[in-house]
Amino acid sequence: MTASTRVLVCDDHALIRTGLTTIIDAQPDLEVVGSCGDGRAAVRLARELEPDVVVMDVRMPLLDGIEATRLLAGDGVVDPVKVLVVTTFNLDEYVYEALRAGASGFLLKDAPPAHLLQGIRTVATGAALLAPEVTRRLVGRYAARIRPPRPTADDDVLTSRELEVLRLVAEGLSNREIAETLVLGQETVKTHVSRILGKLGLRDRVQAVIHAYRQGLVS
Known part of the structure; x- marks a missing residue:
């Protein structure tokens, strides 16, 4: 049997964490290996549990999701973790900051569950998850700032x-x-x-x- 994709769920709302965990664990090819409600715990658990994908909220206490993503997947990280940022805020700034921090994907929380599940699977394969129109709009605007010149x-x-x-x-x-x-x-x-x-x-x-x-x- 093919090994399940291991997922860590990070969100400061317990109800949302439970909902995400339930949806993900119901899939035969996905497994939630842990969950937490703040950015510091997200970084600690990701390093301890070594998940394939971290589902990360943006606004969390102690350490926000963007900074936690930077510590787990940013430039210079030896073993970067694949991070799928999921947030209620559809703002270019959040998408840009998530990409700059090293996130592999960005989804809104009001997306259908099927989109979330497909997003996890997509990011787990090493592919990116951004709608083409979002990619073009954001990268065209921020490309010079996202990655240092080569x-x-x-x-x-x-x-x-x-x-x-x-x-x-x-x-x-x-x-x-x-x-x-x-x-x-x-x-x-x-x-x-x-x-x-x-x-x-x-x-x-x-x-x-x-x-x-x-x-x-x-x-």
Whole structure:
């Protein structure tokens, strides 16, 4: 049997924590390994329990979710944790700060349960979870601030095909849409994306999008 995706739930409202835990634990491929109500506990439990994904609220006591995310997934973290930020606040600032802190995804709490579950599964695979229109809007506005400038033009290490794929990823296309656009198999596209991330030292598609904007591959 395939191992379940291990999830840590962090929210300062006990009722919401219980609801999220119930929804997630009902899935055969997902398992809640812990829960907590403040950012400090989130950091401690994530390091102790080593979950595959942390579902993180933004506004929490002692340490807010953005700072907790930075400690778990930010630049310089040796073993970064995949963090899915879930909040009631649909503000560009929160999305930007979550990305800057190292989050792999961003969802609103009023999203249908199916979106949450799919979001956890998506982030667990190493992919990013942001709607294409949100990605374009935010990264176009904040790209210069999200990631520090790179000292070398490391896009030279990418093949022409990989650059094509990277541009389409930055435009918000899914692997299926990229495959249709370039007349390739989806597995081939998936391989290209993995190689791009590896060559550029990027964690996920969010960072790939940011990188593409920083390098002027899209505008």
